[in-house]
Amino acid sequence: MNFHFYHNNINVLDLEKSIEFYKKALGLTITRETEAEDGSFKLVFMGDQTTPHLLELTWLRDMDRPYNLGDNEFHLALQTDDMDTALKLHKEMDCVCFENPDMGIYFINDPDGYWIEICPAQ
Known part of the structure:
Protein backbone atom coordinates (compact mmCIF):
# COMPACT_ATOMS: atom_id res chain seq x y z
CA MET A 1 0.00 0.00 0.00
CA ASN A 2 1.36 3.41 -1.02
CA PHE A 3 0.29 6.88 0.04
CA HIS A 4 1.12 10.27 -1.42
CA PHE A 5 0.20 13.82 -0.49
CA TYR A 6 -2.95 15.09 -2.20
CA HIS A 7 -4.05 18.35 -0.55
CA ASN A 8 -4.17 20.44 2.59
CA ASN A 9 -7.40 22.09 3.68
CA ILE A 10 -8.03 25.37 5.43
CA ASN A 11 -11.38 26.96 6.19
CA VAL A 12 -11.83 30.60 5.18
CA LEU A 13 -14.38 33.29 6.00
CA ASP A 14 -14.19 35.32 2.79
CA LEU A 15 -13.57 32.95 -0.11
CA GLU A 16 -12.98 35.60 -2.78
CA LYS A 17 -10.54 37.51 -0.56
CA SER A 18 -8.62 34.29 0.16
CA ILE A 19 -8.53 33.26 -3.51
CA GLU A 20 -7.14 36.67 -4.48
CA PHE A 21 -4.55 36.48 -1.66
CA TYR A 22 -3.27 33.06 -2.74
CA LYS A 23 -3.18 34.14 -6.38
CA LYS A 24 -1.25 37.35 -5.68
CA ALA A 25 0.99 36.21 -2.83
CA LEU A 26 1.89 32.73 -4.10
CA GLY A 27 0.84 32.53 -7.74
CA LEU A 28 -1.63 29.71 -7.08
CA THR A 29 -4.46 29.12 -9.54
CA ILE A 30 -7.83 27.47 -9.20
CA THR A 31 -7.80 23.87 -10.41
CA ARG A 32 -11.41 23.01 -9.59
CA GLU A 33 -14.41 24.08 -7.52
CA THR A 34 -17.30 22.25 -5.86
CA GLU A 35 -20.42 23.82 -4.40
CA ALA A 36 -23.17 22.19 -2.35
CA GLU A 37 -26.56 22.18 -4.07
CA ASP A 38 -28.05 24.03 -1.10
CA GLY A 39 -25.22 26.61 -1.07
CA SER A 40 -24.07 25.55 2.40
CA PHE A 41 -20.42 25.16 1.42
CA LYS A 42 -17.98 25.72 -1.39
CA LEU A 43 -14.60 24.06 -1.98
CA VAL A 44 -11.95 25.68 -4.13
CA PHE A 45 -8.78 23.75 -4.92
CA MET A 46 -5.69 25.78 -5.83
CA GLY A 47 -2.40 24.54 -7.22
CA ASP A 48 1.05 25.78 -8.16
CA ASP A 81 13.51 30.50 -6.54
CA ASP A 82 13.65 34.25 -5.78
CA MET A 83 13.51 35.03 -2.06
CA ASP A 84 14.33 38.72 -2.50
CA THR A 85 11.50 39.41 -4.95
CA ALA A 86 9.07 37.27 -2.93
CA LEU A 87 9.90 39.09 0.31
CA LYS A 88 9.53 42.46 -1.43
CA LEU A 89 6.08 41.49 -2.75
CA HIS A 90 4.94 40.16 0.61
CA LYS A 91 6.15 43.27 2.41
CA GLU A 92 4.24 45.41 -0.12
CA ASN A 100 14.15 34.51 10.47
CA PRO A 101 17.16 35.76 8.50
CA ASP A 102 19.50 33.30 10.26
CA MET A 103 17.53 30.39 8.78
CA GLY A 104 16.88 32.23 5.50
CA ILE A 105 13.08 31.93 5.80
CA TYR A 106 10.09 34.06 6.64
CA PHE A 107 6.36 33.63 7.21
CA ILE A 108 3.35 35.39 5.77
CA ASN A 109 -0.20 35.22 7.06
CA ASP A 110 -3.32 34.93 4.96
CA PRO A 111 -6.57 36.86 5.49
CA ASP A 112 -7.73 34.31 8.10
CA GLY A 113 -4.45 34.35 10.05
CA TYR A 114 -2.97 31.08 8.76
CA TRP A 115 0.82 31.18 8.55
CA ILE A 116 2.70 30.19 5.39
CA GLU A 117 6.45 29.59 5.51
CA ILE A 118 8.47 30.86 2.54
CA CYS A 119 11.70 28.92 1.95
CA PRO A 120 14.43 29.20 -0.66
CA ALA A 121 14.51 26.52 -3.35
CA GLN A 122 17.05 23.87 -2.48
Whole structure:
Protein backbone atom coordinates (compact mmCIF):
# COMPACT_ATOMS: atom_id res chain seq x y z
CA MET A 1 0.00 0.00 0.00
CA ASN A 2 1.36 3.41 -1.02
CA PHE A 3 0.29 6.88 0.04
CA HIS A 4 1.12 10.27 -1.42
CA PHE A 5 0.20 13.82 -0.49
CA TYR A 6 -2.95 15.09 -2.20
CA HIS A 7 -4.05 18.35 -0.55
CA ASN A 8 -4.17 20.44 2.59
CA ASN A 9 -7.40 22.09 3.68
CA ILE A 10 -8.03 25.37 5.43
CA ASN A 11 -11.38 26.96 6.19
CA VAL A 12 -11.83 30.60 5.18
CA LEU A 13 -14.38 33.29 6.00
CA ASP A 14 -14.19 35.32 2.79
CA LEU A 15 -13.57 32.95 -0.11
CA GLU A 16 -12.98 35.60 -2.78
CA LYS A 17 -10.54 37.51 -0.56
CA SER A 18 -8.62 34.29 0.16
CA ILE A 19 -8.53 33.26 -3.51
CA GLU A 20 -7.14 36.67 -4.48
CA PHE A 21 -4.55 36.48 -1.66
CA TYR A 22 -3.27 33.06 -2.74
CA LYS A 23 -3.18 34.14 -6.38
CA LYS A 24 -1.25 37.35 -5.68
CA ALA A 25 0.99 36.21 -2.83
CA LEU A 26 1.89 32.73 -4.10
CA GLY A 27 0.84 32.53 -7.74
CA LEU A 28 -1.63 29.71 -7.08
CA THR A 29 -4.46 29.12 -9.54
CA ILE A 30 -7.83 27.47 -9.20
CA THR A 31 -7.80 23.87 -10.41
CA ARG A 32 -11.41 23.01 -9.59
CA GLU A 33 -14.41 24.08 -7.52
CA THR A 34 -17.30 22.25 -5.86
CA GLU A 35 -20.42 23.82 -4.40
CA ALA A 36 -23.17 22.19 -2.35
CA GLU A 37 -26.56 22.18 -4.07
CA ASP A 38 -28.05 24.03 -1.10
CA GLY A 39 -25.22 26.61 -1.07
CA SER A 40 -24.07 25.55 2.40
CA PHE A 41 -20.42 25.16 1.42
CA LYS A 42 -17.98 25.72 -1.39
CA LEU A 43 -14.60 24.06 -1.98
CA VAL A 44 -11.95 25.68 -4.13
CA PHE A 45 -8.78 23.75 -4.92
CA MET A 46 -5.69 25.78 -5.83
CA GLY A 47 -2.40 24.54 -7.22
CA ASP A 48 1.05 25.78 -8.16
CA GLN A 49 1.13 24.29 -11.71
CA THR A 50 4.33 22.44 -10.74
CA THR A 51 3.48 19.84 -8.12
CA PRO A 52 0.35 17.72 -7.77
CA HIS A 53 -0.20 18.96 -4.20
CA LEU A 54 -3.26 21.22 -3.78
CA LEU A 55 -4.58 23.70 -1.27
CA GLU A 56 -8.29 23.27 -0.57
CA LEU A 57 -10.09 26.40 0.59
CA THR A 58 -13.38 25.57 2.30
CA TRP A 59 -16.05 28.22 2.75
CA LEU A 60 -18.99 27.41 5.03
CA ARG A 61 -22.08 29.61 4.61
CA ASP A 62 -23.11 29.39 8.27
CA MET A 63 -19.74 30.35 9.76
CA ASP A 64 -20.21 33.82 11.24
CA ARG A 65 -17.02 34.35 13.23
CA PRO A 66 -13.27 34.04 12.68
CA TYR A 67 -11.89 30.54 12.95
CA ASN A 68 -10.12 29.66 16.18
CA LEU A 69 -6.60 28.81 15.09
CA GLY A 70 -5.47 27.88 18.59
CA ASP A 71 -1.77 28.45 18.95
CA ASN A 72 -1.46 28.40 15.14
CA GLU A 73 1.48 26.02 15.35
CA PHE A 74 0.71 24.37 12.02
CA HIS A 75 1.58 25.94 8.69
CA LEU A 76 2.02 25.43 4.98
CA ALA A 77 5.46 25.84 3.45
CA LEU A 78 6.31 26.85 -0.09
CA GLN A 79 9.66 27.24 -1.80
CA THR A 80 10.61 30.04 -4.16
CA ASP A 81 13.51 30.50 -6.54
CA ASP A 82 13.65 34.25 -5.78
CA MET A 83 13.51 35.03 -2.06
CA ASP A 84 14.33 38.72 -2.50
CA THR A 85 11.50 39.41 -4.95
CA ALA A 86 9.07 37.27 -2.93
CA LEU A 87 9.90 39.09 0.31
CA LYS A 88 9.53 42.46 -1.43
CA LEU A 89 6.08 41.49 -2.75
CA HIS A 90 4.94 40.16 0.61
CA LYS A 91 6.15 43.27 2.41
CA GLU A 92 4.24 45.41 -0.12
CA MET A 93 1.17 43.27 0.63
CA ASP A 94 1.82 43.81 4.36
CA CYS A 95 1.45 40.10 5.08
CA VAL A 96 4.91 39.25 6.48
CA CYS A 97 4.36 38.17 10.08
CA PHE A 98 7.77 36.72 11.02
CA GLU A 99 11.26 36.81 9.55
CA ASN A 100 14.15 34.51 10.47
CA PRO A 101 17.16 35.76 8.50
CA ASP A 102 19.50 33.30 10.26
CA MET A 103 17.53 30.39 8.78
CA GLY A 104 16.88 32.23 5.50
CA ILE A 105 13.08 31.93 5.80
CA TYR A 106 10.09 34.06 6.64
CA PHE A 107 6.36 33.63 7.21
CA ILE A 108 3.35 35.39 5.77
CA ASN A 109 -0.20 35.22 7.06
CA ASP A 110 -3.32 34.93 4.96
CA PRO A 111 -6.57 36.86 5.49
CA ASP A 112 -7.73 34.31 8.10
CA GLY A 113 -4.45 34.35 10.05
CA TYR A 114 -2.97 31.08 8.76
CA TRP A 115 0.82 31.18 8.55
CA ILE A 116 2.70 30.19 5.39
CA GLU A 117 6.45 29.59 5.51
CA ILE A 118 8.47 30.86 2.54
CA CYS A 119 11.70 28.92 1.95
CA PRO A 120 14.43 29.20 -0.66
CA ALA A 121 14.51 26.52 -3.35
CA GLN A 122 17.05 23.87 -2.48
